[in-house]
Amino acid sequence: MDIIFYHPSFNSDYWINALRKAMPQVHVRAWTAGDNAPADYALVWHPPVEMLKGRKLKGVFALGAGVDAILGQLSTNPGMLADDIPLFRLEDTGMGSQMQEYAVSQVLHWFRRFDDYQALKLQSRWQQLEEYEHTDFTVGILGAGVLGSKVAESLLPWGFPVRCWSRSRKSLPGIQSFAGPEELGDFLQGTRVLINLLPNTPETVGLINQSLLNQLAEHSYVMNLARGVHVVEADLLAALESGKVKGAMLDVFSHEPLPADNPLWAHPRVAMTPHIAAFTRPTEAIEFISHTISKLERGETVSGRVDRVRGY
Numbered sequence: 001m002d003i004i005f006y007h008p009s010f011n012s013d014y015w016i017n018a019l020r021k022a023m024p025q026v027h028v029r030a031w032t033a034g035d036n037a038p039a040d041y042a043l044v045w046h047p048p049v050e051m052l053k054g055r056k057l058k059g060v061f062a063l064g065a066g067v068d069a070i071l072g073q074l075s076t077n078p079g080m081l082a083d084d085i086p087l088f089r090l091e092d093t094g095m096g097s098q099m100q101e102y103a104v105s106q107v108l109h110w111f112r113r114f115d116d117y118q119a120l121k122l123q124s125r126w127q128q129l130e131e132y133e134h135t136d137f138t139v140g141i142l143g144a145g146v147l148g149s150k151v152a153e154s155l156l157p158w159g160f161p162v163r164c165w166s167r168s169r170k171s172l173p174g175i176q177s178f179a180g181p182e183e184l185g186d187f188l189q190g191t192r193v194l195i196n197l198l199p200n201t202p203e204t205v206g207l208i209n210q211s212l213l214n215q216l217a218e219h220s221y222v223m224n225l226a227r228g229v230h231v232v233e234a235d236l237l238a239a240l241e242s243g244k245v246k247g248a249m250l251d252v253f254s255h256e257p258l259p260a261d262n263p264l265w266a267h268p269r270v271a272m273t274p275h276i277a278a279f280t281r282p283t284e285a286i287e288f289i290s291h292t293i294s295k296l297e298r299g300e301t302v303s304g305r306v307d308r309v310r311g312y
């Protein structure tokens with residue numbers, strides 16, 4: 001069996017060696033331009049069109065959780081990957097715990113008013129502020145998939161009411177589940193901290209806009225861990241200006257790297273990180289890929305297959 005690998009920024013040698021160790025019976029090679037030799041599987045992130053075009057593959061693995069980039073490539077290059085070649089993505093593979101760390105630390109930061117204390121500190125002011133109540137700190141998670149449900153579970157032990165919104169209803173102990181567009185309004189009503197973990201699809205682009213933000217609790221907080229295009233930046237800035245939204249923590253942006261003249265950089269109530277909420281971890285990712293390939297080869301059912309029509 002042959003596997004080709006392409007990632008624009010990962011250390012290919014490291015990955016190829018680790019893949020060979022995990023699957024000693026498989027020939028793994030880094031794909032380079034002009035390599036038209038046959039392969040069974042391709043492991044990719046932002047692949048050049050010619051890497052996949054015309055190949056008869058048994059499957060393609062995206063080396064991340066989100067497949068918006070490769071689906072975007074497929075929509076502009078329809079011949080890049082035949083419809084009957086399955087596309088897989090990474091499910092969790094260590095990203096769940098990273099998202100949990102990110103979300104829990106930031107929710108606690110807001111809940112313990114460290115943002116307010118930092119502002120007071122900058123004015124050299126010694127002042128004790130009123131405590132927030134857990135009951136006033138409902139956390140609402142947009143997207144209750146692999147990562148959203150892990151984040152939801154991790155917030156429960158801290159005593160916050162937790163709810164999630166997804167396409168279909170979920171049964172997650174202790175978490176209130178809302179489903180579909182008709183329940184979005186109820187989900188938003190009373191949500192104090194909004195965490196976004198939706199995939200980027202035509203239905204979710206621009207979802208976090210003025211209308212949505214207006215339905216959140218007063219002095220709410222927004223954390224975007226999914227994709228920048230989910231948030232209408234001008235609407236978020238206006239909601240921060242009006243006080244409706246008290247603070248935002250953003251990991252992802254419509255344009256990455258965020259342009260130097262973007263007003264989010266200087267906003268005192270916006271914190272940000274450069275798309276690091278969850279990294280692809282080689283050991284866990286390779287375990288998932290090798291396990292999935294073994295099952296595929298045995299004709300067994302696997303999870304992680306992308307529904308290309310649905311967009312995630």
Ligand SMILES: NC(=O)C1=CN([C@@H]2O[C@H](COP(=O)(O)OP(=O)(O)OC[C@H]3O[C@@H](n4cnc5c(N)ncnc54)[C@H](O)[C@@H]3O)[C@@H](O)[C@H]2O)C=CC1
Pocket residue numbers: 065066067091092095142143144145146147148165166167168180181197198199200201203204225226227251252275276277278279312
């Ligand atoms: N910032 C970062 O470092 C990273 C960001 N991500 C982002 O996180 C996203 C989520 O990842 P997973 O949890 O693995 O995805 P997933 O596919 O397991 O979960 C997606 C969830 O969104 C819901 N959903 C999708 N469309 C919907 C709609 N129209 N209405 C209501 N609910 C809808 C689904 O029902 C599901 O609950 C990825 O697509 C990726 O963009 C993933 C990894 C790292």
Ligand SMILES: O=C(O)C(=O)CO
Pocket residue numbers: 063064065066067275278279280
């Ligand atoms: O896995 C993903 O989708 C990512 O965004 C990784 O940065």
